[in-house]
Amino acid sequence: MKSQGILAGGAVVLITNIVILAGVVYNRSGATPTAITLTEREMTIASSGEENTGRALRVQWQQPHIRGLEQREGPEWFDQAKLEAVGYDCHVSPTDPNAEQFYQKALPRKAYMVLEYDGAAWVTWLKEWEHDLDWTADRVRRGKRSEESLNKEKELSERVKQTASRLVAVDIGWDPAQLRRQYPDPAQFIIAPALVELQYIRTDAQKSGPRRAPFLRGVVSELLVDEIHVSLEHRAILDQIQREDKQKPRQWSRFGQLPEGVDQPRYGVTLRYGKRQEPWIVTVEKLL
Amino acid sequence: MSETSIASLRNRDAAQQRTDQIGAFQEELSRLQSEGILALSEEQQQRVTHYHRSTLQELATRFDVDTTTTQKQMSLGMRIISLLGALALAASAFFFFYRIWGLISTPAQIVILIASPILGVLGMKYARKREQTPYFTAVLALVAFAAFVLNVHVLGGIYNITPSQNAFLAWAAFALILAYAYELKLLLVAGIVSLLIFLSASMGTWRGVYWLSFGLRPEDFIPAGLLLCLVPAAIPHRRYPDFPGYYRLFGLLTVLLAMLILSHWGKGSYLILSPKNVETVYQLLGFLVAGLTIWAGVHWGWHGVTNLGSTFFVIQLYTKFYDWWWEWMPKYLFFLTVGLVAVLLLLIFQRLRLQTKEAAV
Numbered sequence: 001m002k003s004q005g006i007l008a009g010g011a012v013v014l015i016t017n018i019v020i021l022a023g024v025v026y027n028r029s030g031a032t033p034t035a036i037t038l039t040e041r042e043m044t045i046a047s048s049g050e051e052n053t054g055r056a057l058r059v060q061w062q063q064p065h066i067r068g069l070e071q072r073e074g075p076e077w078f079d080q081a082k083l084e085a086v087g088y089d090c091h092v093s094p095t096d097p098n099a100e101q102f103y104q105k106a107l108p109r110k111a112y113m114v115l116e117y118d119g120a121a122w123v124t125w126l127k128e129w130e131h132d133l134d135w136t137a138d139r140v141r142r143g144k145r146s147e148e149s150l151n152k153e154k155e156l157s158e159r160v161k162q163t164a165s166r167l168v169a170v171d172i173g174w175d176p177a178q179l180r181r182q183y184p185d186p187a188q189f190i191i192a193p194a195l196v197e198l199q200y201i202r203t204d205a206q207k208s209g210p211r212r213a214p215f216l217r218g219v220v221s222e223l224l225v226d227e228i229h230v231s232l233e234h235r236a237i238l239d240q241i242q243r244e245d246k247q248k249p250r251q252w253s254r255f256g257q258l259p260e261g262v263d264q265p266r267y268g269v270t271l272r273y274g275k276r277q278e279p280w281i282v283t284v285e286k287l288l
Numbered sequence: 289m290s291e292t293s294i295a296s297l298r299n300r301d302a303a304q305q306r307t308d309q310i311g312a313f314q315e316e317l318s319r320l321q322s323e324g325i326l327a328l329s330e331e332q333q334q335r336v337t338h339y340h341r342s343t344l345q346e347l348a349t350r351f352d353v354d355t356t357t358t359q360k361q362m363s364l365g366m367r368i369i370s371l372l373g374a375l376a377l378a379a380s381a382f383f384f385f386y387r388i389w390g391l392i393s394t395p396a397q398i399v400i401l402i403a404s405p406i407l408g409v410l411g412m413k414y415a416r417k418r419e420q421t422p423y424f425t426a427v428l429a430l431v432a433f434a435a436f437v438l439n440v441h442v443l444g445g446i447y448n449i450t451p452s453q454n455a456f457l458a459w460a461a462f463a464l465i466l467a468y469a470y471e472l473k474l475l476l477v478a479g480i481v482s483l484l485i486f487l488s489a490s491m492g493t494w495r496g497v498y499w500l501s502f503g504l505r506p507e508d509f510i511p512a513g514l515l516l517c518l519v520p521a522a523i524p525h526r527r528y529p530d531f532p533g534y535y536r537l538f539g540l541l542t543v544l545l546a547m548l549i550l551s552h553w554g555k556g557s558y559l560i561l562s563p564k565n566v567e568t569v570y571q572l573l574g575f576l577v578a579g580l581t582i583w584a585g586v587h588w589g590w591h592g593v594t595n596l597g598s599t600f601f602v603i604q605l606y607t608k609f610y611d612w613w614w615e616w617m618p619k620y621l622f623f624l625t626v627g628l629v630a631v632l633l634l635l636i637f638q639r640l641r642l643q644t645k646e647a648a649v
Contacts, residue, residue, distance in 0.1 A: 005469020009409045009462055013436060016458040017402050017443070024447045051383055053390030054445075087496045102560055107497045107504060193450050195498055225448045231394050278448050 027274035034187045035272045035282050036117060040258060040265035042165045045238055045245075046227050055230040055238055057269060057281070059223055060165035061115055062122075067129055073201050078172055078218035086111040086174050086218070088198050094214040103200035103216065112277065113194035113220050114171040114183050121168035129157045163258040163265075169220050172196060176277050192277055193224040225278060228271070234284040237267050264288055299471055300421065301530055303351035310340050311355070352420035366423055371474065374427040378434030385438055397446060401439040405462070408432025412470065422470060429466055429475050436462050453489035453499040456482045468528065476531060480516065480538045487512035506546035507558050513542030537592050540581055544600040547574040551604065574604045605629070 043057040064075040084090050087109055092102045116122070136153055139145040167190070173179045176191050183189035199217045230238060245259060258265065270282040297303045317336075320326040328336065347353045354360040381404070389397050409432050415424040440455045463479030466472065488509045492502040502508045516539030520532030550556060550570040554563030561569070578601035585594030606626060613622050 003413075005465055006409055006413050008465045009432075009469070010406050012458060012462045012465060013402065013405045013409075013439070016436075016440060020440070020443050020447075020449070021398075023449065027447075052386045053388065054386065055390055056445075098560075101562065104555070105558065105560065107492070107501045109496055110498045224450050227445075228448050229446050231446075232390075232392065235390075276450070278450060280448060 023276065024278075027276040027278045028272075028280070029275065034185075035270045036187050036190060037268055037270045038117065038167070039268050039287065040262075041163060042117070042167050043228070043269045043271075045242055055235045056227040057230060057238075059167070059226050059228065061167040061169060061223070062125060062165060063169055063220060064121065064125055064128075065219070067125070067132055074199055074217035074219040075169070077170070078196075078220070080216045082172055083198055083216055083218045086172060086196055088218075090216060094200065094216055099214065100200055100202065103198060106198040108195045108197045108221065110193055110224065111172050111174060111196045111220075112176045112179055112191055113169055113196075113223070114173070114179055115167045115190040115192065116170045116183075117188050117190070118166040119168075119188055121170045122166045125168055126161055129160065133157060159257050162263060172218065172220060186273070190271075190273060192273065192279070194220050195222045195224060197221050228279055228281060230281060230284070234281055237284055237286050241266055297347075297351070299527070300351045300353065303347045304353045307344060307347050307353045307355055310344060314340065363421075370423045370426050374430035374474070377427060377431050381431060381434055382438055385442070389442070394446060398443070401442055404435035405432050405439055408435050409466070412466070416470060422472065425470055426472050426474055429470065429472050430478075432466070433459070433463055433475060433478055451500070453486050453493065453502075456486035456489065460486060468531075471528065473530065473534065476534055477538070480534060484509070484512050484516065484538065484542060487515060504556060505558055506549045506553075506556055509542050509546040513539045513546070515539070516542070533590065533592055536590060537596060540593060540596055544574070544577060544581070544596070547577060548600065548603065548607075552607065571604065571608065575601065578604060602633075 042060055044060055046056040046058040048054055048056070065072045080090050080094075088106060092099050094103075096102075133150070133153055136145055136150050140147055140150045170189075171179065171183070172194070179191050180186075183191070197219050199219055200214065201217055202214050264287070266286065266288045268283075268285045268287050270285075271279050272282055273279050297306060317326070317328075321328070344353075344355050348355055354363050385400070389400075392400075408428055411428045412425050412432060415428055416422055419425065437459055440458060443449075444451065444455070460479050460482035463475045463482060467476035467479055489499040489502040491508040491511060492505065493499045497505075516535050519535045519539075525532050547570050551567050551574050554561075554566030554570075557563075557566040557570070559566050559569070578597050581597030582594055582601065583597075585591065585597055609622070609626055609629070613625065617625070
């Protein structure tokens with residue numbers, strides 16, 4: 001019994017590792033022929049602490065509905081139809097008296113997010129910032145907001161324009177193959193697994209715009225793989241930058257902006273996404 | 289003890305039970321003799337003493353049983369030390385790997401990750417051959433399990449694999465195989481917990497929910513807990529008389545804990561009812577299931593189960609008292625009421641116990 005147990009235990013270890021590595025080979029066997037090249041703005045060095053010598057890059061991306069100092073309802077394209085497409089049961093009308101109770105039970109689901117790099121969505125997002133600044137300036141003129149809050153928003157807006165991630169979420173879906181047919185350029189669009197949540201927006205909770213009847217909106221809360229491992233052969237440049245950065249403490253940046261004193265990205269990263277939409281780093285190159 | 293009788297003892301626990309039986313018999317015999325109730329002849333006394341001495345020697349040689357109270361205390365101490373040592377070594381293996389992995393190439397990382405649990409298992413085989421009671425084997429078992437957890441987790445990180453609950457199935461299989469091979473209860477617990485997480489997370493994914501959200505719905509744990517309780521009924525454990533108790537205990541603990549949480553957190557339920565109504569439903573169910581647990585424990589002689597059911601019954605009761613009376617009742621009166629209820633329960637159980645005793649007589 002004991003020797004059988006040894007063999008069986010060893011077999012479990014080997015089989016598990018074979019399954020994992022076979023999955024990796026499968027993922028990389030159908031890799032998109034064109035890779036996407038991002039910069040330090042989109043791939044920041046993840047902090048790992050002294051006990052961990054591993055190195056990873058964190059994917060920074062923008063949620064279109066989060067700007068400035070406030071968070072709004074989810075993006076308009078993530079409406080009830082999209083929620084149903086990713087598997088949410090939305091048969092109860094949002095105006096139904098029991099709707100809030102029903103939709104509060106909805107749990108996060110896995111779906112596939114489309115991220116556009118330095119495209120129309122990024123331009124639109126920056127325009128929305130300007131629009132928000134105009135709105136804040138108007139509130140200041142009417143005495144409803146302070147001059148200080150406007151200056152803070154202007155400062156943040158400028159910093160974001162120059163140094164924040166240009167990856168913006170533009171779509172969500174259930175089928176990655178179908179999304180790839182819709183967004184065929186892998187050098188501009190990333191399709192990655194993400195976690196989505198359903199929001200039930202009540203009339204009194206609406207932050208901006210004309211009052212509407214209650215409605216449903218989706219939100220992408222996180223990428224399921226938001227830290228990408230950097231193997232030994234790619235980390236020399238990052239280690240050097242990490243040593244330089246230790247001299248200047250990095251402040252938390254809501255939109256993934258570069259550290260203070262750094263106005264241009266210092267490295268570029270080429271990524272590939274495979275058949276299972278799992279990424280890996282192809283190259284890391286110094287830019288400055 | 290005849291050769292056949294000793295051979296029929298399947299493991300150390302059975303041998304220890306036999307040893308304790310002999311010890312209890314010797315104490316009782318001595319008391320009966322001193323009170324003049326029983327008198328054995330010289331020949332009978334010698335035969336019994338000789339039989340017990342040779343049996344205990346044989347049991348100590350074959351199974352390393354504790355024949356005195358001092359030995360028992362030392363064994364308990366050794367088991368505690370073995371557990372603490374195993375946990376410390378497992379943590380050390382984890383942190384050591386994270387310290388060195390960034391400095392070595394990917395192929396080297398993979399070789400170390402795969403080799404570590406296999407070496408751990410081989411180490412267990414080596415240790416078991418050299419000790420009668422598996423203290424070092426248990427330490428190596430936990431280290432091997434920790435190494436396998438690290439193996440799967442880190443490999444997932446190296447290749448940026450989307451996390452899933454399937455890792456828990458692999459960890460459960462590994463732990464349970466070794467637990468049954470070496471009769472290690474600590475590894476059995478690790479396997480049961482891993483299996484519980486896998487089953488609960490899978491309940492959620494079958495509904496299309498992301499697996500990590502299973503903790504947001506305690507109801508996902510209830511079917512998993514019930515399945516665990518059924519394992520001893522479905523799979524005979526003749527060679528492992530202590531193992532079924534662990535399945536029942538963890539299974540029922542999971543079910544009762546989930547109901548207790550839902551009886552105070554109605555928002556966490558799948559039921560499309562107001563939180564207040566959900567809490568009422570689960571409070572009633574909680575009392576019912578705790579009561580059934582006590583009954584099952586008494587009926588089938590599962591002591592741990594009886595204690596578990598009683599504990600949760602009392603917790604449910606006291607939390608209801610708190611909900612009803614804490615805000616408006618003077619504190620001294622609240623605690624007096626709780627104390628009096630405890631006294632009332634004692635009287636009820638005493639009455640029941642007396643009735644059971646009379647029925648037995």
